[in-house]
Amino acid sequence: MSASTSENDCSEFFTCEVCNNEIKSEDKICRIAQWLCPGCAHDADLLEKYTDEQQMQITLYAYEYNLNIAEAIDYQTHCHSCGKYVEAGFDEVNHQYCRKRCFEYCEDYWYPCFREGCCRVCGISQYHQSRKQREKRGIEIEKYTPVLVAIDCFKGLGVHDQILECFGDLVEYY
Numbered sequence: 001m002s003a004s005t006s007e008n009d010c011s012e013f014f015t016c017e018v019c020n021n022e023i024k025s026e027d028k029i030c031r032i033a034q035w036l037c038p039g040c041a042h043d044a045d046l047l048e049k050y051t052d053e054q055q056m057q058i059t060l061y062a063y064e065y066n067l068n069i070a071e072a073i074d075y076q077t078h079c080h081s082c083g084k085y086v087e088a089g090f091d092e093v094n095h096q097y098c099r100k101r102c103f104e105y106c107e108d109y110w111y112p113c114f115r116e117g118c119c120r121v122c123g124i125s126q127y128h129q130s131r132k133q134r135e136k137r138g139i140e141i142e143k144y145t146p147v148l149v150a151i152d153c154f155k156g157l158g159v160h161d162q163i164l165e166c167f168g169d170l171v172e173y174y
């Protein structure tokens with residue numbers, strides 16, 4: 001009796017060959033000689049028009065920023081600063097920009113990207129929100145902005161020891 005139950009269980013459920021999620025056998029979809037769950041099949045359909053290298057970069061970008069494939073494609077095909085469509089090559093970590101000025105606005109000067117508060121890949125919006133909260137509480141930080149940006153850069157680079165060594169000099173300089 002238990003043998004027939006386990007046989008039924010095996011035929012009723014299926015493990016996706018990409019994400020290893022278990023789904024009902026009736027929901028599985030065959031794409032490029034693989035049996036996939038509906039989510040992975042949808043991702044495969046979205047990635048189909050890209051080269052193997054581009055598919056890998058989109059997938060790594062999605063993983064890096066905790067996005068689904070559709071979101072990663074959207075982020076990688078639009079300028080991060082102004083939102084204009086970009087046909088440049090994909091990158092697994094860096095955002096896309098349509099021109100040097102857009103790159104400078106976001107990466108160097110920390111202007112909010114076109115997605116503003118709903119951007120899922122940059123910390124610029126979070127920085128501006130925390131700045132507004134401090135301003136509401138009456139904390140004057142305008143003159144210390146370069147110091148705060150430098151500290152954020154050091155943290156982003158993972159060089160915490162240099163922060164401690166340079167903090168006094170940074171404050172004194174500004």
